[in-house]
Amino acid sequence: METIDLTALRNFSRRTGQPTHPELLDARPLTHVNKIEIDEEHITLEFDEKTTRFYNLNEITKREWIYKYNDDPEFVKAIGHVIELARKHLKELPENVACPPGCAECCSGYEPFVSREDVTRIAKHLGMSYAEVMREYIVERPSADGYHVGWVRKVTDDVADKCVFLMGPRSGRYYCGIYEARPHDCGEFTPIGCDDVDESLPRKASWKIGAPFRPNRRRASKRR
Ligand code: SF4
Ligand code: SF4
Structure with missing residues (x-):
């Protein structure tokens, strides 16, 4: 039995600052997965999410559900392969x-x-109401x-157009106009795999940027 302890990966990431957090590796389905166990026949995923299900008259609430895919050897093999690749990828990440x-x-x-939390944070940052931010800057879905x-x-x-909060088209040096309040999704975005990254730039360097994004009140009132 082989166990991949995702908590250890997260701790490693915290310690080294390297983006090894599973979510940062774009392994979105791994969110809320605490542990993966693999043997020749099983893949067991342990989730840490509190969930409630209704089975007939019963309400079943669990913090952890265990799924076993033990009747599909092809699936088990495929997942094993993906995890192997992920591990290889992890080792090959540039520093x-x-x-x-x-x-x-x-x-x-x-x-x-964006989540409710993101919209609330952006609204506070821009001095707008939740409803205004939803109406002006969010495609509701x-x-x-x-x-x-x-x-x-x-x-x-x-x-394919630019994000409404992207600034800097005149200078050609773009930056996020709501950086401190940007969506969690943007903060977690990883450049791993992008061909435009630079491995020689200093870590944690700060760059001069322009003015922050300001809501266009006139346009906002026209939309009402
Ligand atoms: S970081 Fe996110 S919010 Fe900011 S400009 Fe880019 S896509 Fe938009
Ligand atoms: S280098 Fe890649 S990940 Fe980074 S900002 Fe440019 S396109 Fe985005």
């Missing part, structure tokens, strides 16, 4: 990965999801589990 200042290429095309309420708008309806 230092930084985005060139002013790049922000990924703020076009990428649509960060609640996720099935109700966690996300939508995603950040683009400047136009073109999905």
Whole structure:
């Protein structure tokens, strides 16, 4: 039996500052997975999420559900392969990965999801109400589990267009106009795998940026 302890990975990440957190490796389905156990026949995933299910008249609340995929050897093999690749990837990660200042290429095309918490934080940051931020800057599309309420708008309806909060088109040195309050999705975004990253830039360097994003009150009132 082989066990991958994701908590240890997270601790490693915290200690070294290397983006080894499973979520940062774009392994989104691993959110809330505490442990994965693999043997020749089973893959057992342990979730740490509190869930409630209704089975007929019973209400079953558990913090941990264990799923076993023990009747599909192909699936077990495939997952084993993915984990092997992830481990290899982890070892091969460059020690230092930084985005060139002013790049922000990924703020076009990428649509960060937002939760209620994100919208509340952005509203406070911009001095607006929750409803105003939703109306002005969010494409409302609640996720099935109700966690996300939508995603950040683009400047136009073109999905490849720039994020409404992206600043710096004149200078060509782009930056996030709501950096301190940016969505969790943006903060967690990893540049791993992006061809534009620079491995020689100093870690934790700070770069000069322009003015922060300010809501366009006139446009906002016109929309009402
Ligand atoms: S992840 Fe890539 S595209 Fe995005 S800012 Fe970094 S280098 Fe640029
Ligand atoms: S909110 Fe900021 S970091 Fe996120 S996509 Fe928009 S400009 Fe980029």
